[in-house]
Amino acid sequence: MPHPLAGSSSEEAVGGDSTPSPDLLMARSFGDKDLILPNGGTPAGTSSPASSSSLLNRLQLDDDIDGETRDLFVTVDDPKKHVCTMETYITYRITTKSTRVEFDLPEYSVRRRYQDFDWLRSRLEESQPTHLIPPLPEKFVVKGVVDRFSEEFVETRRKALDKFLKRITDHPVLSFNEHFNVFLTAKDLNAYKKQGIALLARVGESVKHVTGGYKLRSRPLEFAAIGDYLDTFALKLGTIDRIAQRIIKEEIGAEYLVELREYGPVYSTWSALEGELAEPLEGVSACIGNCSTALEELTDDITEELLPVLREYILYSDSMKGVLKKRDQVQAEYEAKLEAVALRKEERPKVPADVEKCQDRMECFNADLKADMERWQSNKRHDFRQLLVGLADKNIQYYEKCLMAWESIIPLLQEKQEAK
Amino acid sequence: MEQAPPDPEKLLQPAPLEPLGGPGAVLVAAVGEEAEGTREDGSGVDTMTGNNFWLKKIEISVSEAEKRTGRNAVNMQETDTAYLCRDTGFSVSVEHADGQSVLTDSLWRRYSEFELLRNYLLVYYPHVVVPPLPEKRAEFVWHKLSADNMDPDFVERRRIGLENFLLRVASHPVLCRDKIFYLFLTQEGNWKETVNETGFQLKADSRLKALNATFRVKNPDKRFTELRHYSDELQSVISHLLRVRARVADRLYGVYKVHGNYGRVFSEWSAIEKEMGDGLQSAGHHMDVYASSIDDILEDEEHYADQLKEYLFYAEALRAVCRKHELMQYDLETAAQDLASKKQQCEELATGTVRTFSLKGMTTKLFGQETPEQREARIKVLEEQINEGEQQLKSKNLEGREFVKNAWADIERFKEQKNRDLKEALISYAVMQISMCKKGIQVWTNAKECFSKM
Numbered sequence: 001m002p003h004p005l006a007g008s009s010s011e012e013a014v015g016g017d018s019t020p021s022p023d024l025l026m027a028r029s030f031g032d033k034d035l036i037l038p039n040g041g042t043p044a045g046t047s048s049p050a051s052s053s054s055l056l057n058r059l060q061l062d063d064d065i066d067g068e069t070r071d072l073f074v075t076v077d078d079p080k081k082h083v084c085t086m087e088t089y090i091t092y093r094i095t096t097k098s099t100r101v102e103f104d105l106p107e108y109s110v111r112r113r114y115q116d117f118d119w120l121r122s123r124l125e126e127s128q129p130t131h132l133i134p135p136l137p138e139k140f141v142v143k144g145v146v147d148r149f150s151e152e153f154v155e156t157r158r159k160a161l162d163k164f165l166k167r168i169t170d171h172p173v174l175s176f177n178e179h180f181n182v183f184l185t186a187k188d189l190n191a192y193k194k195q196g197i198a199l200l201a202r203v204g205e206s207v208k209h210v211t212g213g214y215k216l217r218s219r220p221l222e223f224a225a226i227g228d229y230l231d232t233f234a235l236k237l238g239t240i241d242r243i244a245q246r247i248i249k250e251e252i253g254a255e256y257l258v259e260l261r262e263y264g265p266v267y268s269t270w271s272a273l274e275g276e277l278a279e280p281l282e283g284v285s286a287c288i289g290n291c292s293t294a295l296e297e298l299t300d301d302i303t304e305e306l307l308p309v310l311r312e313y314i315l316y317s318d319s320m321k322g323v324l325k326k327r328d329q330v331q332a333e334y335e336a337k338l339e340a341v342a343l344r345k346e347e348r349p350k351v352p353a354d355v356e357k358c359q360d361r362m363e364c365f366n367a368d369l370k371a372d373m374e375r376w377q378s379n380k381r382h383d384f385r386q387l388l389v390g391l392a393d394k395n396i397q398y399y400e401k402c403l404m405a406w407e408s409i410i411p412l413l414q415e416k417q418e419a420k
Numbered sequence: 421m422e423q424a425p426p427d428p429e430k431l432l433q434p435a436p437l438e439p440l441g442g443p444g445a446v447l448v449a450a451v452g453e454e455a456e457g458t459r460e461d462g463s464g465v466d467t468m469t470g471n472n473f474w475l476k477k478i479e480i481s482v483s484e485a486e487k488r489t490g491r492n493a494v495n496m497q498e499t500d501t502a503y504l505c506r507d508t509g510f511s512v513s514v515e516h517a518d519g520q521s522v523l524t525d526s527l528w529r530r531y532s533e534f535e536l537l538r539n540y541l542l543v544y545y546p547h548v549v550v551p552p553l554p555e556k557r558a559e560f561v562w563h564k565l566s567a568d569n570m571d572p573d574f575v576e577r578r579r580i581g582l583e584n585f586l587l588r589v590a591s592h593p594v595l596c597r598d599k600i601f602y603l604f605l606t607q608e609g610n611w612k613e614t615v616n617e618t619g620f621q622l623k624a625d626s627r628l629k630a631l632n633a634t635f636r637v638k639n640p641d642k643r644f645t646e647l648r649h650y651s652d653e654l655q656s657v658i659s660h661l662l663r664v665r666a667r668v669a670d671r672l673y674g675v676y677k678v679h680g681n682y683g684r685v686f687s688e689w690s691a692i693e694k695e696m697g698d699g700l701q702s703a704g705h706h707m708d709v710y711a712s713s714i715d716d717i718l719e720d721e722e723h724y725a726d727q728l729k730e731y732l733f734y735a736e737a738l739r740a741v742c743r744k745h746e747l748m749q750y751d752l753e754t755a756a757q758d759l760a761s762k763k764q765q766c767e768e769l770a771t772g773t774v775r776t777f778s779l780k781g782m783t784t785k786l787f788g789q790e791t792p793e794q795r796e797a798r799i800k801v802l803e804e805q806i807n808e809g810e811q812q813l814k815s816k817n818l819e820g821r822e823f824v825k826n827a828w829a830d831i832e833r834f835k836e837q838k839n840r841d842l843k844e845a846l847i848s849y850a851v852m853q854i855s856m857c858k859k860g861i862q863v864w865t866n867a868k869e870c871f872s873k874m
Contacts, residue, residue, distance in 0.1 A: 229692055232689075232692045233689075233692060236685055236688060236689040236692075239681070239685045240682070240685050240689075243678055243679075243681045243682055243685065246678050247675060247678050247679070252671060252674040252675050252678055253675060255671050255674075256668070256671035256672060256674070256675055259664060259667045259668045259670075259671050260668060260671075262664050263661075263664045263665065263668050266657065266660055266661045266664055267661070269657050269660075270654075270657045270658070270661065273650060273653050273654060273657065274839075276839045277838075277839055277842055277843065280842075280843055280846050281846070284846055284849070284850070287850075287853075381695055381696055381874060384696065384874065385696075385699075385871060385872065385874045388703070388867075388871035388874070389868055389871045389872050391871075392864045392865070392867050392868035392871055393868065395860065395864040396860075396861050396864045396865060396868065398860075399857045399858075399860035399861045399864065400857070400861060402853070402857045402860075403854060403857035403858065403861065406850045406853045406854045406857065407854060409850055410847065410850055410851075410854075413843055413846055413847045413850065414847065
């Protein structure tokens with residue numbers, strides 16, 4: 001099914017005669033392919049064109065984006081390990097519930113592996129070049145050799161993949177992407193993937209064509225500002241990530257815990273020597289034990305909650321930079337054409353149609369990008385507020401646990417004192 | 421420093437002393453209680469010694485060597501020039517009631533003089549667990565803290581330690597009546613000479629020699645063996661504790677200081693954010709506060725470490741008493757042995773039978789029998805020696821019993837003091853931890869407020 005936006009914006013704006021945009025290419029080839037689409041018995045809205053109903057849906061979604069009623073719910077859960085002769089991999093269950101007309105059934109459940117997510121993301125990037133595609137978690141963990149099949153790693157990845165799909169689901173344009181639909185519903189995704197390969201080569205060419213070396217005159221101020229912002233943002237998040245890592249895992253945090261674990265038992269050893277002092281010393285020992293348990297919980301919580309979000313946003317800023325670059329290319333193309341026209345026919349003031357179309361394309365790109373940036377900014381603000389408030393809460397809870405532990409031994413110490 | 425109002429009732433009492441005031445509030449409080457506890461039996465001891473050095477208030481303040489040079493140039497010449505600039509003097513001022521009037525003495529003491537005083541006390545009061553001096557060099561400190569002996573914080577902590585030492589001696593039921601101690605507090609010049617005149621060094625030297633000799637006590641007192649064992653264990657556990665605590669402090673310091681980096685990044689980040697900017701900026705400020713709060717926290721904890729250190733050194737003092745007891749027991753056993761062998765000799769001479777092979781037996785065989793006169797004379801000498809030995813043994817036995825009695829009384833007193841002090845130290849440690857937790861909660865609550873406004 002052609003993407004609604006591909007139909008409404010790109011296709012109409014650019015037209016069919018000049019350089020075919022990737023969007024257009026996609027849309028056309030999908031149309032051809034619909035007949036043989038092995039959509040596993042659940043062909044989700046394969047034949048419906050960019051109908052009024054889907055447009056309506058989009059409008060509704062736009063209205064609902066900040067409201068409570070959403071019409072598409074996707075969750076990733078139940079990771080399973082598959083051991084084959086050739087390879088070992090993890091698949092995740094993806095459950096989709098939707099009332100959208102594009103989905104024939106109200107509920108789908110499919111299993112996908114990381115590769116499939118990666119495939120989805122590439123398709124989205126190709127078919128929606130003007131949009132910011134959410135990042136996937138890195139293929140491998142950046143630092144250290146981590147067991148890819150460890151429960152901890154798989155769970156972290158599952159969460160990241162869930163987040164990835166939720167980000168797409170929440171997006172007013174991306175959530176209607178054909179590939180996304182297939183990804184959520186197709187029984188046999190591999191068959192579908194194979195059909196796309198020939199197509200891919202052509203798309204690659206067209207992108208190359210566009211990239212043809214033209215140096216951009218100047219980035220509009222607002223996009224230059226976004227670029228600068230992203231550079232600084234990624235830098236700061238990187239620093240925060242390193243600080244958090246230091247606090248939690250490496251060097252300091254872990255070693256503090258190690259020392260604390262040794263510190264408590266020393267009081268126990270001492271208490272074995274004493275008569276009257278035995279109980280207070282034992283109390284202090286137990287107290288330090290409680291504190292180190294609380295500390296361990298704190299670092300676990302921060303590891304689970306803080307780090308993935310930081311990662312996601314660092315990757316997000318890379319995606320964003322990629323989109324900015326693509327936008328620059330479109331602008332460059334337009335400027336090159338404009339210049340060529342100016343050189344050829346200076347006497348003719350009328351600008352050729354294809355240049356106009358190119359300009360339209362650029363403006364559409366700008367509009368899409370701006371909208372996505374705004375959406376991203378608001379998401380980011382929301383996410384970080386939640387994240388940092390959570391961080392503060394965890395720390396407060398940690399200190400409250402320690403406080404309780406220490407306060408509880410005060411009466412023990414004083415009672416003995418008075419009894420004496 | 422707060423001045424205690426003179427209490428006429430207390431002044432009239434023959435109580436040993438009433439030390440008050442001083443910066444080490446907790447320790448002073450403990451000392452105060454100590455004096456309270458000893459007052460009951462105080463009068464009895466008082467009349468025994470006849471010395472009534474009545475210290476009302478002790479104040480010690482420290483100042484550095486430079487300030488001292490002009491004041492007491494003669495003393496400075498004695499010190500090794502290499503240590504001249506590093507030498508630290510302590511001004512000891514004492515307020516004490518002499519009959520009706522209240523006198524204030526203020527004089528200079530060097531660390532070595534404190535050491536001399538303690539060594540003297542160790543020799544003259546073998547049955548007393550003599551309070552330890554604070555460490556001369558900083559030990560068991562977490563690395564961020566300066567280990568420099570001239571570091572003001574360290575000098576201040578040592579000053580508190582020395583003051584504590586004097587208060588401990590002053591509140592001790594026996595030590596407080598010592599003349600040399602009294603002079604230490606009141607007589608600046610010639611004090612060292614006075615100490616040396618007591619000849620304690622000689623006594624100490626001979627004792628030391630005996631201590632160094634490997635001696636084996638046949639019938640060790642079980643209580644003292646246990647006590648010695650206890651002091652060994654106490655020493656090892658406290659030093660372990662201090663080491664680990666220093667490491668914990670190091671790590672904790674690191675954790676807090678790394679949070680300071682959050683402060684920096686948040687405020688840098690805030691520069692590029694519109695809506696989130698203000699929240700991040702002020703949250704960053706709170707992180708800075710959090711990071712710097714650790715300095716005070718650990719500074720406070722150092723006092724706890726000092727309290728533990730005092731008992732680490734007390735363990736050594738406890739062991740010294742045990743050693744002295746062993747020495748005494750050894751003396752007693754050698755005397756008993758000596759007496760026994762003399763008695764045997766005497767018996768042999770009287771009966772003419774030689775039970776064991778001896779040189780004397782050989783000479784007898786070789787050179788013929790002694791004349792009866794000679795034998796008589798020798799028996800007489802031996803009998804005299806036996807008499808003497810018996811007297812000696814008796815007095816040694818008495819001395820030993822007296823020692824055990826006194827030593828045990830002091831050990832009991834020490835145990836009580838230890839339990840009370842350490843419990844207080846633990847309470848104050850817990851209170852410190854509580855205040856640290858409260859600070860942490862406060863800072864993070866403030867930060868949370870900033871975050872939630874973003």
